[in-house]
Amino acid sequence: MAQDDKTLRVLSTTDVAGIDITLSDVVSVVEQAYRTLAEGRSDNPRKLTVKPADGHSVGYAMLGRDGERNVVAVKTSYKHGLHEDRDQQHYYTTLTLYDDETGLPVAMLDCGRIGALRTPAVSALLARELAAPGSRSALVVGTGTQGRLALPFLLTTLPDLERLMLSGTHPDGIRAVREELERHFPGRELELVSDLRAAAGEADIVLATAGPNTQASVEADWLKPSALCVLVGYGIAPSTLWRAERVVATSAAQMRVTGTDMADAEGRLPDVDVEFPDVLAKRASGRTSAGQSIFAYNSGLVVTDIALGHRFAQLALAQGLGTAVPLWK
Structure with missing residues (x-):
């Protein structure tokens, strides 16, 4: 070329x-x-x-x-x-x-x-490989660049999703999420949630895409036992990582660099159980039991x-x- x-x-x-x-x-x-x-x-x-x-x-x-x-x-x-x-x-x-x-x-x-396309595509692949069998509901936290295409990509890899929830506060961002969903999947309903705790407790997949100034912070004890949490930006608390039964990262090394806001008081992060490229290549298992809680870190790979x-x-x-x-x- x-x-x-x-x-x-x-x-x-x-x-x-x-x-x-x-x-x-x-x-x-x-x-x-x-x-x-x-x-x-x-x-x-x-x-x-x-x-x-x-x-x-x-x-x-x-x-x-x-x-x-x-x-x-x-x-x-x-x-x-x-x-x-x-x-x-x-x-x-x-x-x-x-x-x-x-x-x-x-x-x-x-x-x-x-980046605006690659990152939600990775989240959608994480959801396809790691969500509990029979997952039907997803909650997206945040309406910025990564939040706007999150649901269309999730529906691309998980077409059986039925309930699509959104937690956001910016009117322009909410409007953009609705427009992107309608453009790619006409007629699909979007539920704007005001009670984040209640919504998190009903979601099979929680995708955190909010910016660093967000007030949203989903805690581990709000979640279903088998929930998948995918962290892209902000919007979920460190407890979702520390109390997860399995931790998956696109790159363990990059998680150590960019995931420091999820560290404990001593600056430590829990071990990563498996890296996602190995899951996609069928060299390692993603979810190892139907009822397992999973935390997935999407840092993006060049x-x-x-x-x-x-x-x-x-x-x-x-x-x-x-x-x-x-x-x-």
Whole structure:
């Protein structure tokens, strides 16, 4: 796809936003990335993190290689204003892709939409593999970027879900969740809950996607004995991790880096029982009994960004999108 070794194709937010892709395609690409990693054909080193003492910003750098697509990439992510309301924050994330067969650059693209699709797809895969048999209800906590597509992706992997609940306080976010659900699954009813404790007690799956300033915090003793809790952002208390009978993480190493808000007073986290790529590859069991309580940590792996970003780059370049920048001339 690359033109030469001097030019880099840059894909803007607008370029990426105009590309059509189905939710099932996203799930398929993400699942393949996990399986390739579990087979030892991809590389996903631990992310690097920088954060000032007062916590007003956070930056991440992630390097990886997708062995299925033969692509090497670097993702960077920077968010400023973590103590501010969502509309006052600044967030930038980019993905730069290189073809590891030709040695040429593929593209640099805004990674916002990639993350907005990849993360709920991973949560949906976690739910498919780890939810108790016969699960019929899901509760999403939070209406931000990750909350807005959470239910459509859950319905993509678990079409038998019947009750869809949402806990949120931002009118624009609630409206966006409703719009996305109607767009992907017309006619499906969304239940906006006001009693979080009662809703959590009736949910088979609890998906926490809220921002760091949320007041929502689901406790372990609110839950069904067989509940699955998936943590993406905030919205569930540390007790859901510490009292879970089984702990699953997309990456145990990344959970130790980014999951410190769930640690105990000594800064410790419980051991991870199994990593999710091994579950998808059928090398390890996810849920080991029907009545088991499970905590799943979705930190995201750069190999999934690489796979999905490469798919978007393929589609964009086929349409002639983007701007060729003579970066190395």
